[in-house]
Amino acid sequence: MNQRIWDISPPVLEGAPVFPGDTPYRQRWAATIGPSCPVNVSEITLSPHVGAHxxxxLHYDPDGSSIGTVALAPYLGRCRVIHAIDCGPLVEWAHLAHAVQDLPPRVLVRTYRRAPIERWDGALAAYAPATVERLAAQGVMLIGIDTASIDPADSKTLDSHQVIRRLGLRVLENLVxxxxPEGDYELIALPLKLxxxxxxxxxxVLRELKTS
Structure with missing residues (x-):
């Protein structure tokens, strides 16, 4: 039996929301099929933070590693989806406590009833730094969220990003x-070798776990 797959990436196209001031997705055709050309070839411009990313x-540490040099293991393997829908501005430990027994190394948190894939949400929910600390203490090496950032949109100190910097965690943002449903899955979310x-x-994507 085929394992079910959930695509948890928002669409990437012109008009896709980005952090205010960031580079939006743009596309033009560098070549199009015609009498003198056998192929369509496009050229794209975008922030690497467009869509699921x-x-x-390096994003939050001037001496940090670039994305093309980090190990891939955190982005591939067993994970848990935990619902903290309508939790407010911060995902606190109390919002996750019902689902933290025997955590796998990856945790993705759902905060939206319906992700705003067509607009920027300046009131996005973020991780409380203490929540990140407690997840790391339980062996979590990757955290994810269905908003554009693990820190509040107006944060200048990026406290949760600084926690993952200090503890060596990896992060996925802007998931859908x-x-x-809440539960355990296989996560596959490999970054490009940029x-x-x-x-x-x-x-x-999330893939249904194999049953014995």
Whole structure:
């Protein structure tokens, strides 16, 4: 029997929301099929933070690793989806406590009833730094969220990013978990080998775990 797959990546197209001031997705055709050309070839411009994406340590640490040099293991393997819908501005430990027994190394948190894939949400929910600390203490090496950042949109100190910097965690942002029930899955969300970049888009999917 085929294992079910959930695509947890938002669409990437012109008009896709980005952090205010960031580079939006743009596309033009460099070549089109015609009498003198056998192929369509496009040219794209975008921030690496468009759509579902993995932040590199370089994003929040001037001496951090670029996304093309980080190990891939955190982005591939067993994970748990936990619902903290309508939790407010911060995901506190109390919002996750019902689902933290025997945590796998990856945790994705759903905060939206319906992710706003067509607009920027300045009131996005973020992780409380203490929540990140407690997840790390339980062996979690990757955290994810269905908003554009693990810190509040107006934060200048990026406290949760600084926790993952200090503890060596990896992060996925801007996921779409609307249709994903709470539970354990296999995460597949590999970043591109962008050897000098501060982030990378990912095609993030969850796959149903094999049953014995």
């Amino acid at each position: 993995a932040d590199a340590p 978990l609307d249709e994903v 050897v000098t970049a501060d982030a990378s888009p990912v095609r993030a």
